[in-house]
Amino acid sequence: MVTIMLHEILFAGFGGQGILFSGKVAAYAGLVDNLEVSWLPSYGPEMRGGTANCHVIISDKPVGSPVITTPTNLVAMNLPSFDKFEKTVAPGGIIIIDSSLIHKTSDRSDISFYSIPATQMANDMDIPRLANMIILGKLIKVTGMATLDTIRKAVEKSVPPTKTELIDTNMKAIEAGYHYL
Amino acid sequence: MKGNEAIAEAAIRANCRHFFGYPITPQTEISAYMAKRMPKIGGTFLQAESEVAAINMVYGAAGAGVRAMTSSSSPGISLKAEGLSYIAGADLPCVVVNIVRAGPGLGGIQPAQSDYFQAVKGGGHGDYKMIVLAPSSIQETVDSTFDAFDLADKYRMPVMILGDGMLGQMMEPISFPDSADRPTYDKDWATTGTKNKRRANVINSLYIQPEELEQVIWAREEKYREIEKTEVKYESEGLGDADVVVVAYGTTARVVKAAVKAAADEGIKVGLIRPVTLWPFPSEIIAKTAKNVKAMLSVEMSTGQMVEDIRLAANGACPVAFYGRTGGVIPTPDGILEQIRRMVI
Numbered sequence: 001m002v003t004i005m006l007h008e009i010l011f012a013g014f015g016g017q018g019i020l021f022s023g024k025v026a027a028y029a030g031l032v033d034n035l036e037v038s039w040l041p042s043y044g045p046e047m048r049g050g051t052a053n054c055h056v057i058i059s060d061k062p063v064g065s066p067v068i069t070t071p072t073n074l075v076a077m078n079l080p081s082f083d084k085f086e087k088t089v090a091p092g093g094i095i096i097i098d099s100s101l102i103h104k105t106s107d108r109s110d111i112s113f114y115s116i117p118a119t120q121m122a123n124d125m126d127i128p129r130l131a132n133m134i135i136l137g138k139l140i141k142v143t144g145m146a147t148l149d150t151i152r153k154a155v156e157k158s159v160p161p162t163k164t165e166l167i168d169t170n171m172k173a174i175e176a177g178y179h180y181l
Numbered sequence: 182m183k184g185n186e187a188i189a190e191a192a193i194r195a196n197c198r199h200f201f202g203y204p205i206t207p208q209t210e211i212s213a214y215m216a217k218r219m220p221k222i223g224g225t226f227l228q229a230e231s232e233v234a235a236i237n238m239v240y241g242a243a244g245a246g247v248r249a250m251t252s253s254s255s256p257g258i259s260l261k262a263e264g265l266s267y268i269a270g271a272d273l274p275c276v277v278v279n280i281v282r283a284g285p286g287l288g289g290i291q292p293a294q295s296d297y298f299q300a301v302k303g304g305g306h307g308d309y310k311m312i313v314l315a316p317s318s319i320q321e322t323v324d325s326t327f328d329a330f331d332l333a334d335k336y337r338m339p340v341m342i343l344g345d346g347m348l349g350q351m352m353e354p355i356s357f358p359d360s361a362d363r364p365t366y367d368k369d370w371a372t373t374g375t376k377n378k379r380r381a382n383v384i385n386s387l388y389i390q391p392e393e394l395e396q397v398i399w400a401r402e403e404k405y406r407e408i409e410k411t412e413v414k415y416e417s418e419g420l421g422d423a424d425v426v427v428v429a430y431g432t433t434a435r436v437v438k439a440a441v442k443a444a445a446d447e448g449i450k451v452g453l454i455r456p457v458t459l460w461p462f463p464s465e466i467i468a469k470t471a472k473n474v475k476a477m478l479s480v481e482m483s484t485g486q487m488v489e490d491i492r493l494a495a496n497g498a499c500p501v502a503f504y505g506r507t508g509g510v511i512p513t514p515d516g517i518l519e520q521i522r523r524m525v526i
Contacts, residue, residue, distance in 0.1 A: 024352070036354075038351060038353045039351060039352040039353070040352075041351070043207055043290070043346065043350045044289075044509075063353070063435075064438045064439045065435045066351050066432070066435065067347075067436060067513070069514065
């Protein structure tokens with residue numbers, strides 16, 4: 001069981017980066033820990049090429065509004081998302097960016113800022129489509145919101161039964177992000 | 182599970198084996214789920230050539246006494262309105278899901294509540310009603326789907342589940358209730374063949390003699406009055422010592438709850454009424470509450486529709502203000518909190 005009991009996580013990036021999937025794995029991780037969760041995707045025109053985002057709430061109390069206006073955690077995987085949501089993060093919150101794609105840092109002093117070259121790492125590891133999982137690994141490490149064991153169970157639930165070989169590949173990506181310093 | 186998929190699975194577990202649909206964002210997952218599951222369990226899934234065809238297939242299936250369902254989103258529901266009027270006029274049970282998007286016209290694909298009037302005041306022509314259920318979580322969506330089929334069969338009328346794009350697309354953990362302990366309904370009116378043992382049953386909404394039609398309509402009205410007495414559902418909190426009471430339904434009510442909590446933390450005495458059935462509308466509790474508070478506030482994802490029913494119920498006992506966002510914009514807790522603050526100044 002984690003200590004902080006309210007995570008309002010905003011995953012944001014381009015459509016196709018797996019934003020919705022990493023959100024889904026995070027939500028399942030909350031479920032595995034018997035917490036209350038909600039997962040709200042954007043399904044508009046942004047899904048078809050522009051920015052995509054998804055709102056994941058993990059809490060020890062029933063989730064009120066599933067819409068996140070001041071996220072405790074922002075995972076930004078492209079520059080437009082970072083520019084759009086950086087200011088909305090709650091004081092004391094966490095921002096994680098993919099520094100392969102965002103060449104910027106935050107000038108806010110009231111948040112914790114982390115960068116990880118997830119896309120570059122994914123390419124180097126020959127798993128180019130799993131930058132989303134690498135950055136998720138970083139997220140669970142810096143927030144302590146889930147253990148690697150929990151997240152493995154969450155990945156098992158999120159991967160279609162016909163594609164179980166993807167479990168290990170996803171875990172490899174998550175662990176790479178988790179152990180990245 | 183996504184809200185849309187949860188509705189589809191709940192319908193199947195409530196013994197619905199006939200689904201007729203036509204795809205439209207943001208409810209297409211209902212059709213997709215039915216397409217995958219129905220053939221495996223001996224049910225019928227049919228993607229019709231249009232929404233009009235789909236609702237008329239539901240009309241036919243309902244006449245044959247089976248549990249039938251269709252789903253769509255706002256523009257598609259407008260197309261189904263004619264069929265809904267016929268189904269109501271023929272006293273047939275069916276379940277219709279509207280995962281509302283912004284209108285009018287093609288509008289947009291983001292969540293809205295601007296089909297309230299269409300759902301509770303008709304949509305189709307004639308003196309008729311639909312029971313309208315407005316769940317606010319995925320679990321409640323599941324429970325509402327079971328209830329919808331039971332209510333439809335019990336009262337022989339169309340029941341609508343009114344969600345919105347947010348509810349259709351979001352995922353929350355759910356559990357399915359046991360369908361074994363639900364009531365069963367004898368459908369001796371269904372057109373299933375006389376087998377030479379009885380007179381033919383007739384499904385019809387045409388009555389050429391005015392007096393005859395009037396009688397049929399008044400009899401149906403009596404049924405509606407009965408439903409208004411027995412089937413109203415709502416959730417309320419903090420009504421005891423409230424100065425201000427906010428009324429909201431569906432997903433908007435969840436955003437409102439966050440605002441109500443924030444207002445209470447500031448020391449404002451604020452309560453909430455969340456209608457679960459939009460028709461029958463919880464007029465009684467609103468009338469009662471209106472006499473004890475300084476003001477009420479309706480919050481909707483529309484330009485103000487339910488607010489009219491609240492004002493009718495309050496009947497002048499207190500002012501009823503309105504706050505809404507529309508066009509697919511979701512109100513924020515801060516925006517609502519600001520309105521609540523203004524009301525207590």
